Amino acid sequence: MTAPEQRRQPLAPGLDLGPGLTPAPASGLGPVLDRAPSPAPAVPPAPGTASPRGGADPVKVLMRRHRDLCAHAVDPLEIAAGLEAHGVTDRTAARFRHRDVFSLAEEMYARVARDAEPVPYPRRADQPRAGIGPFLLAPLPGALCAAGLAGLRLTDGRARLAVAAAAVLAVALAVRAVLRRGPLATGRGRPPGDRAPGTRAWTCWLLGYAVLGDGLLDAAVGGGPDGLPDGTATGPWPLAAAPVLALALGCVPALCAAHLFAVRARRRLTTSRGLDEFAASARPLLLGLFALFLGALAALLAGCGAVLREPADQAQVLSLGALLLLARLLTVHGFPHVPAVALGTAALAEAAAQASVFAGRLPGCDALAVPVDTVVAAWGPGGVPALVCSAAALALLAHATHNLSRASAHAGTEPQP
Amino acid sequence: MRIGLVTESGYPYVSGDAGLWCERLVRGLTQHEFDLYALSRTRQQEDEGWRPLPRHVGRVRTAPLWTAGEEDRAGYGRRARRRFAECYGELAAALTARNDADLGDPARPTGPDAEADRFGRALYGLAELARDEGGLAGALRSDTAVRALERACRAPGAQRAARQARVPDLLAVATRLERALRPLSLDWHEEDGLGAADLCHTTVGGTAALPGLLARHFCDVPLLVTEYGVPLRSHYLASRATGAAPAVRALLAAFHGALAAEVYQRAALVTHGNAHARRWQERCGADRARLRTVHPGMDAAPFTEVGEAPQAAAPDTLVWVGRVEPAKDLVSLLHAFARVHTARPGARLRIVGSASGPDGAAYLAHCKAVAAQLFPDEAAGPHTAGENPVSFEETGGPEAPTPADAYAAASVIVLSSVVEGFPLGLVEAMLCGRATVSTDVGAVVEVVGGTGLVVPPRNPQALAEACATLLGDPERRARLGAAARARALELFTVEQNTAAFHGLYLEIVARSPVRRVVLDRAGEPLPFAAPAEAHVAGRWTGPPAAATPRTARGGPAWAATSLTRSAGSEAAR
Numbered sequence: 001m002t003a004p005e006q007r008r009q010p011l012a013p014g015l016d017l018g019p020g021l022t023p024a025p026a027s028g029l030g031p032v033l034d035r036a037p038s039p040a041p042a043v044p045p046a047p048g049t050a051s052p053r054g055g056a057d058p059v060k061v062l063m064r065r066h067r068d069l070c071a072h073a074v075d076p077l078e079i080a081a082g083l084e085a086h087g088v089t090d091r092t093a094a095r096f097r098h099r100d101v102f103s104l105a106e107e108m109y110a111r112v113a114r115d116a117e118p119v120p121y122p123r124r125a126d127q128p129r130a131g132i133g134p135f136l137l138a139p140l141p142g143a144l145c146a147a148g149l150a151g152l153r154l155t156d157g158r159a160r161l162a163v164a165a166a167a168v169l170a171v172a173l174a175v176r177a178v179l180r181r182g183p184l185a186t187g188r189g190r191p192p193g194d195r196a197p198g199t200r201a202w203t204c205w206l207l208g209y210a211v212l213g214d215g216l217l218d219a220a221v222g223g224g225p226d227g228l229p230d231g232t233a234t235g236p237w238p239l240a241a242a243p244v245l246a247l248a249l250g251c252v253p254a255l256c257a258a259h260l261f262a263v264r265a266r267r268r269l270t271t272s273r274g275l276d277e278f279a280a281s282a283r284p285l286l287l288g289l290f291a292l293f294l295g296a297l298a299a300l301l302a303g304c305g306a307v308l309r310e311p312a313d314q315a316q317v318l319s320l321g322a323l324l325l326l327a328r329l330l331t332v333h334g335f336p337h338v339p340a341v342a343l344g345t346a347a348l349a350e351a352a353a354q355a356s357v358f359a360g361r362l363p364g365c366d367a368l369a370v371p372v373d374t375v376v377a378a379w380g381p382g383g384v385p386a387l388v389c390s391a392a393a394l395a396l397l398a399h400a401t402h403n404l405s406r407a408s409a410h411a412g413t414e415p416q417p
Numbered sequence: 418m419r420i421g422l423v424t425e426s427g428y429p430y431v432s433g434d435a436g437l438w439c440e441r442l443v444r445g446l447t448q449h450e451f452d453l454y455a456l457s458r459t460r461q462q463e464d465e466g467w468r469p470l471p472r473h474v475g476r477v478r479t480a481p482l483w484t485a486g487e488e489d490r491a492g493y494g495r496r497a498r499r500r501f502a503e504c505y506g507e508l509a510a511a512l513t514a515r516n517d518a519d520l521g522d523p524a525r526p527t528g529p530d531a532e533a534d535r536f537g538r539a540l541y542g543l544a545e546l547a548r549d550e551g552g553l554a555g556a557l558r559s560d561t562a563v564r565a566l567e568r569a570c571r572a573p574g575a576q577r578a579a580r581q582a583r584v585p586d587l588l589a590v591a592t593r594l595e596r597a598l599r600p601l602s603l604d605w606h607e608e609d610g611l612g613a614a615d616l617c618h619t620t621v622g623g624t625a626a627l628p629g630l631l632a633r634h635f636c637d638v639p640l641l642v643t644e645y646g647v648p649l650r651s652h653y654l655a656s657r658a659t660g661a662a663p664a665v666r667a668l669l670a671a672f673h674g675a676l677a678a679e680v681y682q683r684a685a686l687v688t689h690g691n692a693h694a695r696r697w698q699e700r701c702g703a704d705r706a707r708l709r710t711v712h713p714g715m716d717a718a719p720f721t722e723v724g725e726a727p728q729a730a731a732p733d734t735l736v737w738v739g740r741v742e743p744a745k746d747l748v749s750l751l752h753a754f755a756r757v758h759t760a761r762p763g764a765r766l767r768i769v770g771s772a773s774g775p776d777g778a779a780y781l782a783h784c785k786a787v788a789a790q791l792f793p794d795e796a797a798g799p800h801t802a803g804e805n806p807v808s809f810e811e812t813g814g815p816e817a818p819t820p821a822d823a824y825a826a827a828s829v830i831v832l833s834s835v836v837e838g839f840p841l842g843l844v845e846a847m848l849c850g851r852a853t854v855s856t857d858v859g860a861v862v863e864v865v866g867g868t869g870l871v872v873p874p875r876n877p878q879a880l881a882e883a884c885a886t887l888l889g890d891p892e893r894r895a896r897l898g899a900a901a902r903a904r905a906l907e908l909f910t911v912e913q914n915t916a917a918f919h920g921l922y923l924e925i926v927a928r929s930p931v932r933r934v935v936l937d938r939a940g941e942p943l944p945f946a947a948p949a950e951a952h953v954a955g956r957w958t959g960p961p962a963a964a965t966p967r968t969a970r971g972g973p974a975w976a977a978t979s980l981t982r983s984a985g986s987e988a989a990r
Contacts, residue, residue, distance in 0.1 A: 069657075072657070072663065074578050074663055074666045074667035074670055075667065075670055075671075077649065077650075077653060077670070077674070077700070078653045078657065078666075078670065081649075081650045081653035081654055082653070082654070082657065084650070084693075084836075085654055085836060086836065087744075087835040087836045087858055087874060089857070089858060089859075090696075091857060100696065102696070102700055269584050269585050269588070270583070270584075270585055272583075272584050273583065273584075274567060274571075274584065275560075275563060275564060275567050275584060275587070278584050406560040406563075407560070407563055407584050407587070407588055408558060408559055408560040408562070408563045408588065408591070409560075410588070411558065411563075411588040411589075411591065411592055
């Protein structure tokens with residue numbers, strides 16, 4: 001510790017230049033310039049020498065000079081680090097009658113802690129910045145879907161097939177763009193590739209079933225189908241346009257719900273005093289936004305049904321929309337595995353329902369078709385996906401109310417270097 | 418000997434902070450085998466690749482610290498979760514506990530020790546959990562972790578700043594702790610990694626010392642910690658700059674303090690580059706008996722020619738060499754030179770260096786303005802063009818292509834900083850055999866010893882007097898210059914640095930040999946598996962055989978980039 005001091009004496013007599021220097025005649029000097037950009041002066045004059053501001057308490061002067069450092073320090077070592085960064089050394093500390101910078105910093109810390117109440121830390125909710133882009137993109141899938149449906153009605157034969165393919169591709173790309181950025185995007189600061197596998201495939205299957213599944217099931221129960229889908233609602237394998245249009249348009253309320261959830265949850269995170277309090281306030285928020293989304297989707301569905309003049313099965317579309325929204329919310333907030341399982345189970349259940357009807361036609365296997373037949377007889381062909389999806393959605397809802405109301409789901413991820 | 422060298426954002430990456438001295442160390446100690454374990458800080462660093470490795474580097478394993486961990490946060494089963502909650506709760510309790518005195522203050526016999534024990538237990542508990550179950554990264558960000566933090570902050574006896582922690586603070590702390598504890602998830606400390614080394618040498622302290630700490634804990638591999646910076650101090654300065662909430666800073670400071678204390682306590686030896694770093698280490702609880710000073714080494718060869726030709730110096734020339742930034746206080750130097758110039762009208766000042774960053778550029782412009790105002794151009798006669806006695810030159814410019822050329826032209830070399838760590842420029846000046854005048858900051862006094870003049874910082878008058886004294890006394894200048902060169906050659910050369918570490922290696926291994934029982938196929942102890950020759954200095958088996966590609970096992974997915982290469986593949990390249 002004192003080695004440097006000991007080494008100071010020998011060999012170089014010029015070393016003892018200290019505060020007691022005699023001033024040199026300063027004649028012929030140019031204009032005295034200010035020392036503006038040099039770092040903040042750290043060291044007041046030594047207590048022994050005449051000092052205009054020093055007074056009797058040099059440490060107080062030092063504290064005033066480093067007011068910010070002292071006020072925000074969390075322990076003495078932080079003050080010591082800050083002082084050293086400003087050039088205070090042990091030899092400087094000796095002028096304050098301290099052994100080293102650490103003990104000087106300790107005195108400063110103790111005096112600040114006694115003098116002042118802790119400075120309240122200014123809290124601001126760092127809102128997730130969505131930008132306007134995702135909200136401008138959100139109506140795009142709905143618009144493209146509507147255009148595609150119009151194209152299907154206007155064209156015929158081979159052209160209709162091309163239009164259908166183009167429409168599916170365009171809507172898929174638009175949905176992908178919506179999910180890429182903004183509140184529905186995964187991977188804010190997380191690697192994009194690391195998500196549960198199969199989610200996308202199961203989602204596509206569920207949507208495909210919403211378009212074609214009911215028609216197929218209806219035809220199959222009646223002994224059909226007698227031909228491939230021809231893109232109309234009246235053919236041998238009818239196509240349900242209203243659900244898919246409503247779901248595509250539903251991107252807008254889904255985006256709004258996710259955005260509102262993220263923003264409000266972040267705000268409550270800032271204001272709540274404890275984790276339990278946050279959970280208690282986040283749960284009704286989630287449920288309320290979920291209900292709002294369902295309401296919006298129901299309204300959209302009714303509108304679509306009226307425009308397309310096609311009766312739409314409310315329960316089926318609502319449960320599917322709820323399932324997809326919850327799955328996306330969970331994935332976005334870092335819980336991708338359970339949604340993948342739920343989506344996969346729902347898709348497999350729907351496939352099994354279809355398969356059981358066809359299997360029932362085999363000799364001796366009549367019993368296989370009985371459950372599905374019963375359901376279709378009671379609620380129509382839409383009953384099967386409605387049952388399946390609502391069961392999955394309920395399971396996901398329970399999972400989401402448990403997990404998304406935790407604070408750790410809303411931890412802001414720091415930008416990676 | 419087989420040495421596991423753990424680096425963080427350093428060797429073998431091209432753009433490492435501390436790459437140079439590690440490289441010199443590895444290349445200087447060819448009698449040992451080195452295994453490199455490198456943690457990288459940024460993607461850019463990984464992309465830029467490695468330096469060429471010498472033959473005796475056996476294997477290189479790398480792991481990035483900058484990638485995000487696994488996505489899933491619900492990975493653990495009930496029992497593992499309970500175990501995690503226990504360990505993390507212990508860790509959180511150790512961090513939030515009130516420690517009015519400091520971590521390593523010997524005056525407090527019970528409190529800090531108990532806390533340090535608790536911290537260490539929690540740390541090793543988490544490491545064991547990571548070894549047994551994996552998926553630690555997800556758990557560290559999970560709700561269990563945040564709840565444990567909240568409980569510790571609300572517990573009676575928690576420090577004041579922790580009690581004010583709000584929910585966002587808890588989340589921030591959990592996130593930062595997860596980042597800091599990422600090395601716990603690595604499988605480096607196992608039997609085929611650091612566990613097989615005779616000695617683990619960690620080239621930086623802080624979180625990068627975690628693999629070494631685990632190897633020490635699980636496999637009893639002695640640990641040598643080298644800290645040329647002060648990680649705790651850097652943490653304080655960095656966390657102030659982020660402007661995080663006080664609770665976050667308090668908890669993280671407690672974590673880094675406790676980690677430093679644990680590292681110092683477990684390390685066989687701890688080295689530092691100067692007395693300033695040593696004070697911090699002592700402050701954080703390092704045992705004085707296990708602290709060693711190893712000065713940074715400089716390559717003396719470029720300065721030999723200049724150093725042996727002291728007569729080449731231009732008369733009456735002061736030279737300042739360095740990176741221009743406000744902490745160098747060039748304005749003070751200019752004011753001092755104004756006085757020198759008054760006393761000795763022929764004196765000249767050359768400022769050699771380029772600005773670093775926008776701050777530095779602004780400061781350089783300001784200094785030029787000050788110089789232009791202080792010193793009018795001077796001409797030798799009525800018919801010649803004038804010239805300013807102060808010249809600003811770029812490093813590597815035509816006047817001074819190398820630093821040695823810049824030093825060569827100097828009668829006296831000046832250092833006017835107000836803040837300085839280890840002044841490498843001053844060492845270079847000393848190697849050049851030039852008399853120096855420097856301000857009393859950082860490790861300057863320790864470096865200069867008695868071979869140069871030292872004045873208080875921010876004191877242009879004292880600086881001017883010292884410079885004027887030396888300029889007027891060529892004999893003393895020569896004497897001081899020769900003494901400075903002798904001192905630098907003795908203390909601050911690469912050879913000295915390498916030899917010091919070699920000595921430390923031998924000292925550690927002599928004191929704490931790894932007694933590893935080698936088992937045969939049947940699980941019986943194998944007699945004479947480690948013959949006495951194994952402890953002989955130098956290589957006794959010849960170079961290692963062939964490259965054996967090896968994949969990481971058991972580690973998390975983000976550590977899967979580890980790879981193994983041996984001297985054979987290096988030779989093939």
